[in-house]
Amino acid sequence: MLNSASILVTGGTGSFGRRFVKTILIRYPQIHRIVVFSRDELKQYEMAQDFPTNTYPQIRYFIGDVRDADRLKRAMEGVDIVIHAAALKQVPVAEYNPFECIKTNVLGAQNVIEACYDTRVKKVVALSTDKAAAPINLYGATKLCSDKLFVAANHMRGKRDLKFSVVRYGNVMGSRGSVIPFFLKKRREGVLPITDERMTRFNITLDEGVDLVLRALDIMWGGEIFVPKIPSYRITDLAEAIDGNCRTEIVGIRPGEKLHEEMITETDAFNTIEFDDYFVILPSMHLWDADKFMGTFQGRRCPADFSYNSGTNSEWLSVERLRELISDHLNPQTHRRKDDLL
Numbered sequence: 001m002l003n004s005a006s007i008l009v010t011g012g013t014g015s016f017g018r019r020f021v022k023t024i025l026i027r028y029p030q031i032h033r034i035v036v037f038s039r040d041e042l043k044q045y046e047m048a049q050d051f052p053t054n055t056y057p058q059i060r061y062f063i064g065d066v067r068d069a070d071r072l073k074r075a076m077e078g079v080d081i082v083i084h085a086a087a088l089k090q091v092p093v094a095e096y097n098p099f100e101c102i103k104t105n106v107l108g109a110q111n112v113i114e115a116c117y118d119t120r121v122k123k124v125v126a127l128s129t130d131k132a133a134a135p136i137n138l139y140g141a142t143k144l145c146s147d148k149l150f151v152a153a154n155h156m157r158g159k160r161d162l163k164f165s166v167v168r169y170g171n172v173m174g175s176r177g178s179v180i181p182f183f184l185k186k187r188r189e190g191v192l193p194i195t196d197e198r199m200t201r202f203n204i205t206l207d208e209g210v211d212l213v214l215r216a217l218d219i220m221w222g223g224e225i226f227v228p229k230i231p232s233y234r235i236t237d238l239a240e241a242i243d244g245n246c247r248t249e250i251v252g253i254r255p256g257e258k259l260h261e262e263m264i265t266e267t268d269a270f271n272t273i274e275f276d277d278y279f280v281i282l283p284s285m286h287l288w289d290a291d292k293f294m295g296t297f298q299g300r301r302c303p304a305d306f307s308y309n310s311g312t313n314s315e316w317l318s319v320e321r322l323r324e325l326i327s328d329h330l331n332p333q334t335h336r337r338k339d340d341l342l
Helices: 015-027 041-050 069-075 091-096 098-118 138-156 179-189 206-219 235-242 266-271 290-296 319-329
Strands: 006-010 033-038 059-063 081-084 123-127 163-167 191-194 200-202 225-228 232-234 247-250 262-264 272-274 278-281
Touching: 006 015, 015 033, 015 041, 015 206, 033 041, 033 069, 041 059, 069 098, 081 098, 091 098, 091 138, 098 123, 098 138, 123 138, 123 206, 138 163, 163 206, 179 191, 179 235, 191 235, 200 235, 206 225, 232 235, 235 319, 266 272, 272 290
Parallel strands: 006 033, 006 081, 033 059, 081 123, 123 163, 163 225, 191 247
Antiparallel strands: 200 232, 225 278, 272 278
16 A cells, blocks of 8 residues: 555654654655655755765655644645644643644644645554543643544545544654653653652653554544553553662643543443554544445444553553663663664
C-alpha cells in the first residue's frame, strides 16, 4: 500500500515525525513521496542533515503551519495519506497560553480536515493522547475536541474515497519534555523531584507508536479511535531505575496534571471493542456495522464498567525493565535517542 503512496506528516520534525519518516524509508524504499510539513526551519535543516534529499529524493521539506489553511492545501496536492502529528502539547504552557493551544490543536485540526476534503487525500490518521480522556487540562481538552473533529469528519466526506481515524496512546519514552530526560538531567544534582509518590504513567516506545499508526492505516474503516495495550510504571520505580542513589523530593502535582493516566473512560466502555493487543473506541454516531467490524478483526465488546487506567493496569514495568528500556532507547549521557540516524 505504501510503496507507491505519497504521505504528508504534519509536525514532521518532531520526535514521532522523525521516527515515522525513518521507518517508512527503511520498510518502504519505493515510497513515492514523503512531505515533512512543519513550521520550524531550524528543525527542518537539522532533519535534512540526517535525511538529505540527494540520498532520499522521496523527501520534501515544506515550511508551514497547520494554522494556515491555504498552505496546508497547497502541501497536500498529490498526497494520498496524511499523518497529523502537529500539536502544542506542553501542559503548563497550554494552561498559560490557552488560545494559542486552541489555534493549533483545534483550529489546526479543522484546517487539516478541510484541506483533505479539497484535495485527493484518501486516508488520515490523527495522533491523540491519554490526556484527551476525561481531560482536566486545556491540552487534553483541545485534543479531545480534535479527536471529535476527526471522527465526525467521516460524516461530511460525501462521495469522497476518504477516511479519518485517530490513534491515542500514553507517554512516549524519552520524548521531548517528558519525565525520563528530565530525571536523567536532574540526577546530576543528586535529587529527583517527584510530584506525588502515588503517580503512575502508561509507557510506549516511539517505535511502538509508529507501528500502531501503520496498523491503523492498514485496517481503518474510518471513525475509530485506536488505543494500544501498553504497560504502566510507578513514578517511584522510574526514579529508582534512573538512579537509586538519588534522594527524592516531593514537589506537588503541577497544574493540569493527573495522578493516573486514563485512555478509555467508563463512559467510553459502551462503544469500546477489545482485540488481542489493542482497543477500538467506536464512533458514537453510526458510521458502519459495528458487529461486522468486530467480527472482521475478531474482537469482543468491553463490559459496561470497563476503563483503561494506568493505575489499575494489569501490566507493569519493573525497575529492572525500566532500566533496560532506558538503556535501549536513550543515551543517558546526551538524553537523546540512540538511533535517531539511519
